[in-house]
Amino acid sequence: MAAHGWVQALAVVLAGLLAMVVVAALGLWAAGAADLPDGAFPRVVAATVVTAVGGTVELSGNAGGLAESDAGLTVIPLSVTLTGALVLAAGFLWPLRHRAVAGARELAGWAAKIAVLWLVALLVLAFTARQTFSLSLRDLGQDVLGDLGDLFGISPEIGFTTDVVATVFFGLLWLAGVLVLALLVSRGAPLPGRLLRFQESVRPAAYAMVVLLLVYVGLGVVIGLIVAATRGHAAETFAVILLGMPNLVWFALTIGLGATWNGRVDGPFGLPMPHVLDEVLRGKEVSTVNLGTLAEQDGRVWWLIVVDAVLLLAAAFVMARRSPARIRAWQHAVHMAVALALTVLMICLVGRVSAHYGLSVLGIGDLGGDLAGELFLKPEVWGAFGLALLWGLVTGFLGGLLARPLRHRGEVAARTEG
Template sequence: MSPHTPSDQAVARHGWVQAGAAVLAAVLAMGIVAALGLWAAGAADLPDGAFPRVTAATVVTAVGGTIELSGNAGGLAESSAGLTVVPLSVSLVGALVLAAGFLRPLRHRAVAGAGELAGWAARVAVLWLAVLLCLSFGARQTFAIPLGDSVVADLGDVFGISPEVSFETDLPPTLFFGVLWLAGVLFLALLVSRGAPLPGRLLRFQTSVRPAAYAMVLLLLAYVGLGLVVGLVVAATRGHAAETFAVILLGLPNLVWLCLTIGLGATWHGRVDGPFGLPMPHVLDQVLRGEETADLDLSSLAEYDGRVWWLVAVDAVLLLAAAFVMAARSPARVRAWQHAVHMAVALALTVLMICLAGRISAHYGLSVLGIGDLGGGLGGDIFLRPDIWSALGLALLWGLVTGFLGALLAHGVRRRGEPESRP
């Protein structure tokens, strides 16, 4: 046995302990945020001790997992249900905690080998899969659906129909997208952190990639911070504090990042029908509610509230600030037009992420003996989806302009003694 073997084993054990601490801290943080948000939304009153299972399902969906809904209303009835939404508040908290835990052992180092980084990430991934598997098995429940006062309810009483809706985790896609989410978080953490080491072959890319990635993360967090301040003010001054805190704890990034894209001029298409409601300001619900698909953009929102045009000003200020930070963290040799290209590509990728993660789809319907529409009647329907290509085009345009202006503003504030090889 080599004399170095015990030391190597100790290092390996220490690595597993650090990986376990990072994963457990992230899952615990997500669970607490999800539980508090669901509690504020009234989910603590769910029957049959379902609250922990609903919390587990919320964490699963926050990391890209798939929850399947199914309905059962007996032989004389039909039911259908579906839900697609990512609680981005829970996702964001988990990503920040996990990234911090992943980067902690790597701090204060300039370079790390690709094998070392891969081994460290693999430890985190193995433990992450184990925890995600446990959550997936716990995220399943069946609920009885009250029929209310209607003809459908009378028929249900006559024929003894008790409609139910149940949910459970679709395991294969959950594990796949959960690992994909983890890979994205770890990769972005390495890109954003100045103190994180990179393999020697990748050092040449940090000049263009790292400052842009940092600026985009800062931009997204700035929107969340601004939204948090507004949400707390609304909760303190306009009542409905529980509902407001539920939105903050479950879907604040869903809302503020949607506003970011709308401020750029992007268009979303959607509809709210039935008793469902979107966890968004009333003006958005006004635009989308109806039987027809509506366009959600600056002009349609301005018909109900002219203050929506302030979103353009907020976008302009925060994007210019992000471009300034990006340029200030870049080497002095990078030219203004290069900053503009970097900013445009980074902003387009950020908007693409928002468009993919910000989609919403929810549906429930019941029909007894053909009475009641599966798409309406005793049920409801919500969907919200972006016009992706126009959003990406607008992001490229805004990125080019703000990137160039940010480079001009940052020209005189770069540190004079900073070597050109450092970002």
């Protein structure tokens, strides 16, 4: 246990936290949040990191006795989440890199040290992410409401605070998921002896899914940089890259599979997504978002099927190459189907977006009127899950067949035993 003690655990936690703070701060700065009043920028950064690990930030409003306000926001900045997960996973695995087998007690002790220090970090973030802003009704472009505000001395306020209990619970749950996934993905990470029999079926599939998700993010970043260089709006594009690139590209992954999402954009809300998506969602009723509705706005959307097919087949091939030679094609199909279905389920859970606000003064500017807005995007989960199973079966089987003529891990050992 001396090889990875409290000092090493502190370094891992600080590195992960610093990486998340830097990415969140740069993304918010590119989005213009550095101009927030009352020195709120550091607190907004803290709130962004809290939501990135699954914590809850609650919006509050106070418009006085003659007014009403209402607001809510649910979104996970997955660029920040992914950055923290990669740094924490690398730090967790680093002291174990030269080990073949590790005892369950040793792994649990090493993870517990990181978890204790991560708990402290979560508490600091939770108590830092609190701020209240004063709003000017005239700045909102409402002269009548501005006159009423001046007459009655109404100064609406909106703020945010953190649900400490929820932040600690989901933050620790997120950390546990990151550490377990790190053990599953890394071929060189040691496992307790009792779990070694599961590594042949689980590790190659988990590795393939992580590579698949990272490749999508990489493609999204490249496209974003090209857009920033050729079409302008560089600051907004960098904000999307640093805060929500996985939100966009993993959503596109599910759309390419044939999944359906439902959503709506009402009011001045805008989506950090391609214009075609905003066109589909902006309307009076709830809109259906899938290949068909998006293709009505831009026929190039059909290329998402091709991209999905190529990358999923490549992921299945990688999975088969990392599996023992004795695994058959139909087994690869089952492993790929389960892995892809769980991956899509994860995307559906973390990729949904919901935001709303409203302000009413003496009944003017009703909570559902001009000073109100709503945005949401939610998946049809079980449809996406079933499609992922089907795609996984097909690509897993084909990937297994493609990898069969090539030597993969376990082939030499199998021949020696023979």
